[in-house]
Every structure is written in C-alpha cells, then in structure tokens.
Amino acid sequence: MTSILPDEVVESPGMTTPISITDGDNQSGTPPKRKGHQRLLNGLQRMASSPSLLRSSRQRSSSLGSRRQGKGSMSCVSLGSTSYAQCFGNPSSPQIYESLSARNNTTAFNSQTAQDENNTPVRVVKADAAVAVNSSSQITVPLPADMRPTSRGSTLPRPLEVDEIISEMQINIKDAAKSWKPQFEFWMNMPEEIKMSILQYLSPKDLFICSRVSKAWNKMCFDGQLWARLDASTYYTDIPSEALVKVMTAAGPFLRELNLRGCTQLESAWQTDGERISNTCRNLTSICIRDSRIDRTTLHLLLRKNPKLVHIDLSGLMIVSNSALRIISQNCPNLELLDVSWCRVVDAKGLRRVVASCPQLKDLRVNELSGFDNQQLLLQIFKANSLERLILSHCSSLTDASLKILMQGIDPEYDVLTDRALVPPRKLKHLDLSRCRALTDAGLRNLAHHLPDLEGLQLSQCPNIGDGALLDVLRTTPRLTHLDLEELDKLTNHFLLELSKAPCAATLQHLNLSYCERLGDMGLLQLLKSCPNLRSLDLDNTKASDLTIMELCTQARKRGFGNSFPRPGFRVAVFDCGNVTWAGVREVLSSNTYVPRLGALTTPAPLKTPTHSKQSLSSLSSSSTSTPDSTTSSSGSDTPVTSDASSPPPLSPSETILYPKEIIDLKCFYGWQMMVNEHTKRVLRGNLTAAMRLERKWADYMMMNEEAGTGGAGARRRRRRAREVERMYNEEDEGDESAYGPAGLAPLGGRRRRARSGGCTVM
Template identity: 50%
Template sequence: MAAVGSDEILPSSGMASPTSISGQVPLDQAPRLKGRHRLLQNLQRISSSPSLTRRARSHSAGYQRDGKASLSCVSLSPAQCWADPSASSPSQIYGALGTNSPPSTAAPSPGSVRIRTIEALQNGPQTSVPLPADVRSASRSMLRQSSESGLEEIDQTTATDAQQVTQEVKSSINFWQDMPYEIQMSVLSYLTPTEIVRCSLVSKAWHQKCFDGQLWSRIDTAEYYTKISSDALLKLITSAGPFIRDLNLRGCVQLREKWLSDGEKISDACRNVVNFSLEGCRIDKTAIHYFLLRNPRLEYVNMSGLSSVTNSAMKIIAQSCPRLDTLNVSWCSHVDTKGLKRVIESCPRLRDLQAGEISGFDNEDFMQLLFERNSLERLVIHRTDVTDESLKVLIHGKEPEIDLLTDQPIVPPRILKHLDLHNCANLTDDGIRCLVRNVPLLEGLQLSQCTELTDDSIMEVVQTTPKLTHVELEDLDKITNALLIELAKSPCAERLEHLSVSFCEALGDYGMLAILKSCPRLRYVEMDNTRISDLSLIEASYRVRRRGYGTDLPQVGLHIVAFDCINVTWAGVREVLSSNSYLPRALKSSSTVVTVRESGEGSDETPTPSSSQSPLSPIMPVLKYPKEIIHLKCFYGWQMTVDEHNKRVLRGSLTSANNLARKWADYMMAAEEAGTGGAGARRRRRRARDAERIYNIDDDDDDSLGPFVGRRRRARSGGCTVM
C-alpha cells in the first residue's frame, strides 16, 4: 500500500485566516462555531476501500452537505488517519503559530489555535484509487440524463403495476356482494312488486333476497292480481308471512282452492296482519274463521260481498280482535245486526262501520247501543231497512229529555263525520230532521234515491252543518232550485267540494249559477239529466279562469258531468274548450323576459324582469298557463274532441289546443248549415265536407312552446294519385 503523505504546517508571519495558507490568528478573534456548524466542522470522510492508490483531493477535507458521493463512515473526532505512517507524534502534523521551526521540531504551544494547511499533491505519487463506477459522482448533465431515464423506467413500472393492481381490484371487488345485507334490502325496497319478482330470476342468492319478508310487509294485489298464479301468490304469502302487516287480496279468485287445501298454512304464516281485505275473493267459512283467530292485531277488516261471512265470523272478531278500528261487511247477505251487536260491544275502538245491504237496522235496541257508544265517525247503512224511528234513536236515543224553549232533545252531539243513507226508501223528512243541530262535525251526507225527501228537511240540515264538503242528492224528484240557492247561502258554501244532483229534473240554471258563484272550492259537479244549459258551463268556465295563471302546467280543477242535458249545445262545450286554453292578452303580448346581467366574480346572478333586450343576455320567454282547467263529460259524439283538447292543454300545447277547438267549431257550424234546406244547400254541404276534411287531418305532431312560439306545420302538398 502506498504511503500517505503527511500534512505540512507552514509558518506565517501575518494574520492567518481559515482560507489563507499561512498567517497568525489572534486568540481573541478565534471564531467559535455553534450548533450544527460546530458538528459539521469535525466531520471527516474515511474511506472503506483498502486499495486506494490515488486521490484527486487533499488528504483531509471537511464534510460537504451537498456532495453527491456516498459515505461509508464518518468520524466526529480530530482523527489522525490521514497522518504519515512514519510520523510518531502529533508534532509532525500540528505546529505552534508564530514559529519557523521545521515540522519535525514543531510543537503546539499552550493556548494557541491549531490551523492545518494542506498542499495539493498534483505531481505527487498516486496515493488513492478511483471510486467504483456505480458509486462515482457524475456531472450534472449525466445526472440529469440518468435521472430522466430512471424516471421513465419508474413511470413505466409504476403504470404497469398500477394497471395490474387496478385489474386485480376490479376483479376482486363485487359491490353487490360486499354491500351489507341491510343496504341491499333498502335498495330492493324501491322496486315495485313486479320488478322484485323479475329480479328473483337472476340467481339463487337474488331469489332468496327478493323473497325476504322485509320487502313484503305490504302485499297489495290490486295491480297484479290478474297476472299472478295461485302457486306464486301462495309462495309469496308463506315466505313473507311473519312480516306481512297489510294484506289486500281483493279479487284474487284464483286462491279458492288454496284456501281449502292450504288455509291453515297461510293462517299460521301470517300472524301479524293489521289490515286485511278479502273483498271479492272466494273463500270458505273455515279458512276465514281460522285466519281471524290467528291475527289478534287486526285493525282493518274488509270482507264485503262474501257470502261465506256469517254472524259466527262476527263473534270471532268480537272475541279475538279488540283493536278493530274499521269493519266493512257490506253486501254480506248472512250477516245482520245481531252479529254486529257483539262487535260493537267488544271493540271500543271501532270508528268506521260499513254495513250496507244489511238487515236489522230497524231494531231500536241496536240503534240504542250505537247511541250509547257514540264512537262512530263513519256510518254507511245504504240500502237498509232503517226507518225514521230507528234513525231518531241513533241520534237522540230512547225517550230523550226535551228542551222546552227550543223543542229540541238535550243529548250530546254525535261525532259522525260521514253518513251514508242513500236508497233507504223508508226515510222521510221527519227522520232527516233529527240530524239538525246534532251532527255539527258532519262532512259527508249522502241522501240519494231517498225519494220521499223534499227541500225543507235538507235545508235545515245544511244550515246547521258548517263543515259539510260532500253532498249527494241524486234522483230526488221533489227538490227544486230553492234548495240550491239555500245551499249557496249556508255556512258550508265556502267548504263545499262535491255536489251531485243528477237526475233531479226540476233543477236548472237558476240554482246552479248560485252554487257556481258561491262555492269557490268546488271540485266535482254532477248534473246530468237536469235542465241546465250553456249558461252554467259558461259561468263555470269563468269561475275557473279566475283561479289564476302561473308558470306550471295546468291541472284539472273542476270535473263537470253534463251529458244527457237537452239544453247543453256544442256552443257551450266550445266555450269550455276555449276557456281551458285561454290566455289573457296582457300575458300573451307582454315582453317580460328573464335576463342575467354579467357583473363581477363575487356578485350573484339574479334573474330580473326587463322590458329591454340585453345584448349579452339570452331572451327567455316566461310561459304562462292556466292554473286549473275543467274536465267535461258531455255528449258521447263530442267527448273524443273534448278529451283530445284536454290532453293538449295539460301538456302545455295551448296553440295546438286552440287550433283544434277552432277547427271543431268550423266543422260543427258547417254541419249545421248543411242540414238546412233551401237555396245554396249544395254549397253549404260542400263547405261542411271541407270543414270535416280539415278537422280530420288535424295533427298533433308538433308540440309548441306555448302562445309565444308558433307550431311547425307539416307540409301538405298534393301528391300524385299513386303516392
């Protein structure tokens, strides 16, 4: 191994600095480094290679932080590893300042600062070997090239790895399977029953999830009872049995055999049903009894029209269903008031009793029980044998105390809200008068086809029922326009929504105009087979137009039934059509636009109405539509035109609707003219044919934006005979 040259200590007579070769540094000006500078000053590089024969630097150099060469080890002490091996004392390396003695005799004096000066050995012998190529520091250009190539390789490798990882992630992630079961059920709950059944065909796992009872807590077969088989319906009921709360099997006649063979299985599976409907089903008596016994939580029971329902079923309901709130046994021919009496005695929560076409309502003892309970809010006893005396017992009770001043019975008022007595032939004015001042909460009253009733009793009732909204007086021959005028003056006029006076042939425009003017919330008016004329239709159109205009699409606000009215002509129907698509001139010709003015970044863009056009803002017309329109049911020969006109208005095509009404009016006028005789009959018939042709070729292919934009017309050029 080559000998390492010793460092030379050169004396200097002048001031010495850390960067000068020689000189003397005063003791009082010696720099004192602190912190990391003091630590880094003593860092020296010690090579780990024993075969270094040449070096391109001095024997000892301070550690540089920015150096790119690798370090094998670091010494923190003033090491002597670079000293000459022949030197045996520190005096050969360090010398005292201010002495000119040779290095061999130099010795440091106490208190002096030792400064080591290093000579460059440019022409000296090679004392170290170069670093290996893999650890040798390179130039900046070489480093940049190598770094760029390395980065490219790293990017390629990273992209490849990322692609592989992505593929692995895609192949390993299954969102549906990894999703919690509760969330899967929540997602499936948004599907309709038909869609859930279709999804069950995907796989076995999906089949199990789709028939989970959580999705079938409500089974209403009203929409698909004609499309589902008895086996599928039975499987659905039994699989979701404990979860079912609402079970509506209305019209499911296909379950008749299943009730006979698997009735107990269905009843055992469904133990928590709250609302149960069997209307229109074919079921035997045993299955009904077993199902009622297994479901003590029943609150709503609808068994109307079932001949298999008897008083025995009423007894079971009274014993096992104390929470019953609604019971519908209308048209059950084998049920009478004896069975209903047990239900009323055992079910204190009963609020709704529908028992139409049931015998026994002339029994005053049963009516006395209803009077004492006073818990019914809805009582439907249409087509029954109720009489004036039994109705009085229902309202007054037996032998009530009479007020001497008013001659009225002193009894608590009834809480009835809906009373249906239509087609009770035994009722007269004497029985209806018992309702006066005793049903202040009454909202619906149905007295249709009670042929013995007159204006007097009904007037007294409507004057004392301020919350009345629903009145049906169909087929009452003895009522007149005076009743309608009194109804328009009554306290319930502001709330009245539904009025039915069909087949009351004595009623005409005089009474109906008063109703239309005084009842702003009217929604349904049935007045077919009456003496009303076009005046009533015109007044109804005017009242609906007064409900205003808006930017939303129109909605049906008033239903009018006026067919078989001999005084209603096509002119009145045309007035209704024109009113439905009518837009005031002020709204049609106004130049109100919505503009958005551009301002600073922080300002908000606020649409402002402006009558002038802004060059930077697009013009957006504000389309207006009637808020509500009339749905008219009239003569069947005109009904198709009326329905098509309503369809166009409801979707906002007012221009198209106006064109249809105009063409239909031209056709009707030409048809009337063609039917007259005398001079010019041929010309009138020709005009009628032309009007019919124009009316028949009316198309609705183009949907206009409204009254502001005209519709695009289809080319109607004459073609050749072949085409």
C-alpha cells in the same frame, strides 16, 4: 469446374460460426445463378443458430465438413437484435475480411482453388431490400427483424430454460398484482340491511322476477322484511297460487297487511295450505279477502290467530255469518274498520257484539244488510259514539225511527226553548244513506244539530226527501265538502238559492245534482257564485243551459293564471242536458285557452316577457275571446281570417307565457266528446295555438251544418223546437215546474232517460 471444399474449417476468434462459401459446378466460369430463399433455408437447417430454431425440433448440422453440391451460399449468419446494415452495409467490412483471412491462413488451397475463390464475389445483404449480385436475376430475401445479427463478433443469447421462464412469469404476475387495484364485489360485500333497503323499492312483480336470478337472490327476494305489505289486488290475475302461498309462508311473522281481493285461484290452496298459512301469519293488522273464495275453517283460523287486526274487509263473502263476527268480537279488541257489506247471513245480533266489544271501531260498512230496525243494535251504536264513517246504503230496514235512535237515542231530554235533544254530538264525518227509500223528511230532520263534523253526505235515490228537511241539515253542517243528491225529484231552485247562503257553501267541493229535473239556471247561477272551491259538478239531465256554462267559465277564470302548464281543476258533466248547445261547449273550449293581457294582471311585479311573446299573447287573448256570433263564414269581409296562417306562432318552452291554473274538464254530448277530449289534451300539453285552431275549425264545421240545413227537415225541426220552447216558457210563467225548461226537446213524461249513474263517482 469441380468445387474443392476445405477439409477443416477453423473458426476465427471474433466470429461465432464460420462462413462457408461454396461454388457449384459451373463449366462456363461464370458464377452460378443462386436463389436467395433456398440459400437461407439451407443455412438455417445446417447451423440452427437461433433460439427459436432450437424449439422447432430441427436437428442441428453435426459436421462442418458436410459437402453440399449446388450453388454457393453463406452457410451461417449471426442473429442479433439490429439490422444487417451494421454488418453488411459496407463491402469492405472488417469482419468479412478478417474471417476470410483467418480461413485462408489455416486452410491449404491449391492455386487454382484460391484463384477461383478470390474471383468469387462476396454478396452483400442489406437490411430491408433485396440486392441483385449480377445482371442475372439473383434475388435475396431479408431475414425477419428478430433474426438479424448486430455484428459478427457478438455472441448468441443463451436460451432460457423452462424453470427460468416460469419464475420470470411469476415475478411479472406479482408485479402486475401490486400495480393493479383489487376488485371490490359491490353487491356481495354489502351488508344485508342495505340490500333489503334497496330491494324494498321494487314492486312485487319485480321481486318475483328477480327471484329467478340465483338461489341467493331467491332467498333475499322472499325475505319476510320485503313482504310486510302484500297487496295482490292489482296483479291477482297474473300471479299463480303457488307463488302467493310461498310469499305468505315465507313472510310469516313479518306480514302486516294482506290484501287478497279477487284472488280466486286460492280456492284449492285454502283447503290444502290454509292451516299452515294461518299458523305462520300471526301478526296481521289489516286483512282483505273479499271475493277470494276462502273456506269457512281457514277464515276462522285467521281471525283467531291474529288478535292485532285493525282493518277487516269481508264484503261479498257468503260464508261470513254471526259466528265469524263473534270470533272478531272475542279476539280483535283493536278493530277500527269492519266491512261486511252484502254478507246476507249477518244480522243485527252479530253486529251488536262487534260494536259492544270493539270500543275503537270508527268505520262500519254494512251495505244491503237487514236488522237496522233492531233498537238494541241502534242503541248500542248510539252509546258507543265512536263511528266516524257509517255506510248504510241499500238498507231497506232503515226507517225514520231508526235514524232518530241513531242520532238521539231513546227518550232523550229536550231543550224547552229550542226543542232539541240534549245529547252529545255525533262524531260522524261521512254518512251514506243512499237508496234507503223508507226515509222521509221527518227522519232526515233528526240529523240537524247533531253532526257538526260531517264532511260527506250521500242521499241519492231517496225519493221522499224534499227541500225543507235537507236545508235544515245543511245549515248545521259547516264543514260539508261532498254532497250527493242524485235523483231527488222534489228539489227545486229554492233549495239551490238557500244552499248558496248556507255555511257549507264556502267549503263545498263535490256536488251531484244529476236527475234533479227541476233545477235550472236561476239556482245554479247563484250557487256557482257562492261556491269558490267547487271542483266537481254533475248536472246531467237537468235544466242547465248555456248560461250556466258561461258562469262556469267565469268562475274558472277567477282561479288565476300561472307560468306552469294547466291542470284539470273543474269537472263538469252536462250530458243529456237538452238546453246545452254547441255554442256553450265552445265557450268552455275558449275559456280553457284564454290568456289575459299582461297589463290586465294585478301582479306585484310585472313578468319579463320578450316583445314577440307579448305580441303573441295579445293575439292569443284576442282569438280566445271570440264568440260564435262574431265568427261567420270566410266569405265575409268584416270577419277575421280563420285560416291556419293567421294563428300566432308557437312559443318555445324557454319563453314566458301565461296559462290558466285550472281548466274545465267537460263531459257533454257524446257526438262532441271526442273533439272536447282532444282539445283538452292539447291544452294540458301547453299547446294553446293548436287547441284554438281546433276550436275554430270545429265552430266552422258546426256553422256550416246549420247553414246547410236552412230548408227541409232541418228547418222543420228548428221550428218545432221553437214552439216547444215557447210552450215551456209559458208553462213556467203559469207556475208549472214539471216541464223541461228553455229549449227543451220533449215534455217531462215522454223523453228518453239515460241509465242510472249509480251514485257520486267521487265518494
């Protein structure tokens, strides 16, 4: 049957677009098979009723009378914001019938066409599902949500113009800007003073790294306010010479303290930029250029351009001569510290100018210099009487007469009753006369009664000094805290006994008695009892034995206990002491983990400790007080069990437990030192249980080694040592103190000596 389409389609007043229903060629009289997606695409291309389609560059169908052969379809739909359910949900919707009636009234159809049209069913499209029209597989595809109409009577929204869209976007942006808080540039809006204060907390290496961020940061990081103190002694190997020169020239007048110790990379920079650096840095108060390979011209320029210098360190520079000291005396009247140690060209003439022109000089360090037999220099130092620290180490020219002039001057008046020189007391607080081998007891006695404020005295490797002269000095120095007497072979136990009675025994903190080979337990025990503030004791290569170690442990326990973790408070060196055995070392380990019973403490208020903590403390104290004699092999029935299972359970940090306030930091035989170090680490961490377990296991190991050596070479070695001990005790009874002492391994002249320690490490 041929489909007859109307020539004219009149839109109904309630409809936006007409609905065209067409029939394809169908000879059988049954409705043709329709495909929903093809019908939808044909309708959209013809009508283009959506604003989105207007922007898709599709041409709208110009003629409603265009004829399409094929399947019948609904050629136009009304696009709205709601679903199809309002319009096509009911087959008897009035919109459909009104549009069809209006179309039938205005269009002339023949009877056959009207009959076919009435027979053609109207397919109802639902909102979200495809509905089959016939039993034949007719499938519909729903429109998107933004293209579904509300009703047939609604009008399509007018598409927005470009200007309207832009204006609407501008309004939205303004509304968003009003509701949005303005962003604050924290660093950019910060005052420069606060920026500098923040950057001052950075280390020099961090400042160099931050300078690479940007130009602004580079300018800030090299601002002179951040470089008032430049100390390159800790990172001189990591910084190039260009960076150092840039910092010194950028800091300029802000630079106050300059430490270039060891900066050998500046050797060429001093020659090229030395004048520019000296002209820029004019406000230095402290300068240290030892081992920096500076040239003579730049050094003299720096000294001339900085009249405010207070500290000058030129030690080890071969270019320093009397001319440099003359410049210092002329341009640096406020000088307080001068270090020209190992500057071999300097002599007494240059030093005398500095001492005479710098009345505020307090610290003079002239190690290994000549000229101290010059009476004019010594008399100038005596008249000035401003020095508080005088370092004369390795000065071979210093004699007894020189020391007398330093203390008393030339031809002083004497008191008739006391035979003492009537001179003002010296202000010296630290005096270093180590390795001045020309000094004797006669010269050292001149120090007595003239140094009431002395706190540190170094007399190491002065072989001609004995007990009498040294005791005269110590009895008149009540504030002495540091005493270095290394390698004074003439000192005996009588000196230690008298030292324990001296006024300085209460203030003594650091004592070095290394290689004083005549000192033993008799003097050391009394000294330890009289020096409660002793913190460092060097006893290597002496006759100290386990008795001295036990007294050390007793004194360490008297320093109290607390709830905080212990700290190393007593440093003791007993290596190369033949009389110190592993039993004495174990006594130190046991003392470091000693925890007293709570009832034994005399505290004003008892500590609140849980019940299980008290039990653990009791077990800790019982374990820590065990000695090597009470611990035997595990096969014995009367010995306590030493396995790990018997150790007390560790306490949590929240529980209260007592720790020793200070422990002994022991330096002993190198074969035992690794174990001692590990034990000390565990104690400092507060893990006393693990420390005691290590102590027991090490004691078992040492005892097994001794038991394994009951015969053979071990037995012969022990018998030989016993004979040597007996012989040495007999020699001591006869008054011969040249022997080594109890449990010695060899006579005095034939045993091995360790390397020189080089002086007290503390001072």
